[in-house]
Amino acid sequence: MIAQGWKCSVCGHVAVGLFAPDTCPKCNAPREAFKAEHEFLFPPEETEGVIKACWKVSYGLYVVSSVAGERINGQVCNTVFQITSDPPRIAIGINHKNLTHEFIEASGAFAVSILGSDDIRTVRRFGYRSGRDFDKFKGIPVRTGRTGCPILEGAIGYLECALVKDRKLDAGTHTIFVGDVVGGALFRDDEPLTYARYHAAKDTA
Ligand SMILES: Cc1cc2nc3c(=O)[nH]c(=O)nc-3n(C[C@H](O)[C@H](O)[C@H](O)COP(=O)(O)O)c2cc1C
Known part of the structure; x- marks a missing residue:
């Protein structure tokens, strides 16, 4: 599953998900306070396409x-x-x-x-x-x-x-x-x- 770690630059909380949360669940900082823990190696505008293509790679659960x-x-x-x-x-x-x-x-x-x-x-x-x-x-x-x-x-x-x-x-x-x-x-x-x-x-x- 593609999931990205997002670190809150105010309190250090790490949220995991496709996108940064709207607000930090710990300190309420806005989305802009979150920085990706790892930079992806493709342009940001391709993120949604990459995620959706990954969902089509066949696996079981x-x-x-x-x-x-x-x-x-x-x-x-x-x-x-x-x-x-x-x-x-x-x-x-x-x-x-x-x-x-x-x-x-x-x-x-x-x-x-x-x-x-x-x-x-x-x-x-x-x-x-x-x-x-x-x-x-x-x-x-x-x-x-x-x-x-x-x-x-x-x-x-x-x-x-x-x-x-x-x-x-x-x-x-x-x-x-x-x-x-x-x-x-x-x-x-x-x-x-x-x-x-x-x-x-x-x-x-
Ligand atoms: C559809 C789906 C696929 C997942 N695939 C993986 C996976 O391949 N590897 C993994 O480490 N976590 C995967 N997860 C996330 C874990 O199931 C999740 O983080 C879980 O809460 C970890 O529980 P634990 O801390 O009790 O071990 C997946 C979750 C979902 C919903």
């Missing part, structure tokens, strides 16, 4: 989850792909700031729950708030995989992975983790949710 001791957490992720088939390996892109990132580093494992085509609700629940201030799994039926990672019972299937030693890449705001598949199943042979479908349906569903 998943809940990537992990564990740290007794605690479990998960987040929505579109950057999930099978990178090799022999052995089966999965790569994921996870923002450094996310609690899920912290848990993957702690446990060395992650699970990918594959969402069904109508499951916009799960994206809302797992994609917009951090597990640092909200227990996203509360009341959600899960099974525990062999790595200890939680798997959504409502998903259409899952893959569970153990991190491959030394196979991670710092991609700037995100880490690309590579994991060996250590378990998985298809629960229902239904259509998976795609990133494009989510963007088309999210305001009406």
Whole structure:
């Protein structure tokens, strides 16, 4: 997902989004007080076109989850792909700031729950708030995989992975983790949710 960090030059608050907020949620400074944390390498007038083209790059939507001791957490992720088939390996892109990132580093494992085509609700629940201030799994039926990672019972299937030693890449705001598949199943042979479908349906569903 293209998201830009916007730093308030008055109080230092960092807001994440496509565009700077109208006012700073911390100190009320106007939009003009925000500076982009990173300059994009294309002219500003192309921003909207670049974002809309990115939405047309095909991905699925998943809940990537992990564990740290007794605690479990998960987040929505579109950057999930099978990178090799022999052995089966999965790569994921996870923002450094996310609690899920912290848990993957702690446990060395992650699970990918594959969402069904109508499951916009799960994206809302797992994609917009951090597990640092909200227990996203509360009341959600899960099974525990062999790595200890939680798997959504409502998903259409899952893959569970153990991190491959030394196979991670710092991609700037995100880490690309590579994991060996250590378990998985298809629960229902239904259509998976795609990133494009989510963007088309999210305001009406
Ligand atoms: C449609 C959609 C796609 C997303 N894709 C990713 C992604 O590929 N990688 C990522 O790190 N965050 C992605 N996110 C953002 C995280 O799900 C979000 O920041 C989450 O609140 C992090 O939660 P955590 O701090 O509990 O781990 C996506 C969010 C949405 C709504």
